[in-house]
Amino acid sequence: MNFKTEPATIAAFLEDTSNLKNGWTPGVFFPETPEEVAALLRDAVADGRRYTIAGNGTGTTGARIPFGDHVIAMQKLDRIGEVEVAGDERALLRVQGGALLQDVQAKASAAGWFYPPDPTEKTCFIGSTISNNSTGSRSLKYGPTRNHVQALKIALPQGDLLDIERGERFADADGRFTLDLPLAGRVTFRLPDYAMPTTSKHNAGYWSTPGMDLIDLCIGSEGTLGVIVEATLLLHPAPERVIACIAWFRSEEELLDFVGKARAESGGVSPRALELFDRRALEFLRQRYPEIPAKTSGAIYFEEESTADGEDGCLEAWLDLMERCGSPVEKSWAALDSVGLQKLRDFRHKLPVLVNEWLSRQSESKVSTDMALPDERFADLFRLYRDACDREGFTYIIFGHIGNAHLHLNILPRNHEEFVRAKALYRKFVAEVLAMGGTLSAEHGIGKLKSEYLVQMYGREGIMEMVRVKKALDPYLVLNVGNMIPKEYYE
Ligand SMILES: Cc1cc2nc3c(=O)[nH]c(=O)nc-3n(C[C@H](O)[C@H](O)[C@H](O)COP(=O)(O)OP(=O)(O)OC[C@H]3O[C@@H](n4cnc5c(N)ncnc54)[C@H](O)[C@@H]3O)c2cc1C
Structure with missing residues (x-):
């Protein structure tokens, strides 16, 4: 090595x-x-x-x-096995933790299968996406990464290699797991005792539900409980067709109405992705895409899976919904083949990339949110962010996974005074989102930047519940210390 x-x-x-x-x-x-x-x-x-x-x-x-x-x-652990068909509706693919997501998706696709997790950025490693329980636009239909992991091989902090197959190790009635390991010996611990939010996306702190599978504790644990060296992923049959479209709106209220109706599958639509670009996000994108229609208050990118026979009906249902919600159909950007789909997905991906490029030239960092509310409260989250940022006079954009009531607000401070005010506002947002039943992080995780806010979410007791689990598996604190759990809670 x-x-x-x-x-x-x-x-x-x-x-x-x-x-x-x-x-x-x-x-x-x-x-x-x-x-x-x-x-x-x-x-x-x-x-x-x-x-x-x-x-x-x-x-x-x-x-x-x-x-x-x-x-x-992890980069040298990048092997990808062969697709193993395990029934009409499922196949398995064994990969190492350092395999690139885009290579895994390509391997699945070449065999006629489909790996749904798609955290916009495809150059991440599979092991990281599992340790972060990553999600993306398609999570509206397919859920987070955890839904697509069948087995893991983990290197535990004391040097044991543990294989975990989904469906084999569950917490007992007391919420306790007991592992007999060659090097660490008997390790026994109870799951953290706290309630989780009811959002459809959640990636803040250890997963904890009664009777849960051990594999779900490891997924989303941000590398604090072990190194994911290998994973067996669940593949789905590739959809025959995917239609995708960007619908433009002249008013934010019409846009929110469209999202509500699309989520309710009004008129027979059934989206697998519903992504928001607010007016300011479109202004950011206009530097690369001058063809974005003028006088637009926002846009929704949607995707739906279909079949060759069903495609026309599917498209009609969407056009009808757009008309009912005041979106000018003739201006929309639709994609019916893989080339067009890729162009629209590139447009979606370009936004965070442009923001990151712009930020790398600024003296102040952005202040960004990754919070989510229970699904039906998507409009509340949008209005909360928009109204507060307008009041403060900030430069900002709002975009992302509105179908899951999960929006990224990026405040772009022009000077240090604005940065300080933006941080104060962030703290208020955390309090308000938590009070509304939301989560601090829906997909990016806590890492080092957000651990202080995790305390706001779970309180000291909740953090100490996580410390208990961490210390059971990592008693000498050798792995990813400082991530997720603030360091001072180990003392
Ligand atoms: C433009 C852009 C868009 C993005 N969009 C999304 C999105 O839509 N959804 C989303 O979920 N994320 C998104 N992300 C965030 C990011 O891509 C994911 O969090 C991804 O999982 C990070 O992968 P990485 O390999 O780069 O990990 P790193 O950044 O290198 O590491 C991330 C974490 O994973 C841990 N880790 C890495 N490998 C392992 C392993 N084998 N075992 C255990 N722990 C490990 C690290 O210690 C660290 O804690 C986006 C990022 C960018 C730049």
Whole structure:
């Protein structure tokens, strides 16, 4: 296994898309097998090392940035197996934790299958998407990554390699798991005792539901409980056809009406994706796409799966809904084939990319939200963000997964005074969203940037419930310490 200490190599591991600065590490390990990852962890205490796991650096929360830890880089664990058909409606694909999502999707697609999780950014590693329970536009129909993971091989913090198959290990009536491990011995712990929000997307803190499967504790644990070295993914039959369209709206109220009707499947539509671009987001995109219609108050990107026979009817149902909601049908951008679909998806992806590029040239960081409300409250979330930012006079955009009441607000401060006010507003948003039954993070996770707000969500008691689980599996605190759980709670 390679171990690199050259500054030029290390530099790439001190960043992600969060703008978090001042990370440092004595060196980066590049394991090539699950056993090599396990050996690093087994010897961590004797070697006097802590480790931070690095995926491909597209995360937004500073989670892969080390502050003194050694780094375990996952990129050499990138093998992808062959698709194994396991019935008419399902197939399995075994991959290593460092396989690129886009390569996994391509492999599934070449065999006529489909891996639904699609967190917009395709250059992330599969292990990271599992450890973050990533979601994306298609989660409206298919749910988060956890719904598509059949088995995991995890290198645990004391060096054991544990295979977990979905459906085999459940919490007992007391919420307790007991594992007998070759190196760690008997490990027993109860699930965190707290209630989870009722949002359809949630990725803040350890998963905890009565009688749950052990695999669901590991998914979304942000690398704090082990390194995902291998995963068996569940594939679906590829849809025969996908129609996609961007519908423009002259008023925000018409747009919200459209979303409500589409979610209710009014007129027979059945979206797999419903994504928002508010007026300001479209202005941002206009620099690359001048053809965006003038006088537009916002847009919705939608996708629906169909068949060759059903495609015309499906399109008609959508056009009818657009007309009923005041969207000028003749101006819409529709895609009926894979080339057109890719163009529209590129348009959707371009927005966060342009924002990140713009930010890299600014002195202040953006203040961005990843919160969600229970699905039916999508309009409340939009109005909460819009009204408060207008009152403050901020430059901002709102976009994202409106079908799941999960919107990204990006406040773009023009100076430090605005940044400070934006941070204060963020804290207020957290309080209001939590009071409305929402979650602090629907998909990006907590990482290092948002751990203080996790305390706002769960209180000290809730955080100590997580510490209990973390310490049962990682008693010497060697793995991803500082992520999710604020460090001071370990003392
Ligand atoms: C333009 C853009 C759009 C995005 N859109 C979305 C979106 O729609 N939905 C969404 O969910 N996310 C989105 N993201 C966030 C990001 O792509 C995901 O969080 C992704 O899972 C990060 O993958 P990565 O390989 O880059 O991980 P990194 O950033 O390198 O690491 C992320 C975390 O995963 C941990 N980790 C990495 N590998 C492993 C492993 N094998 N085992 C255990 N832990 C591990 C790291 O320690 C760290 O905590 C977006 C990002 C960008 C830049």
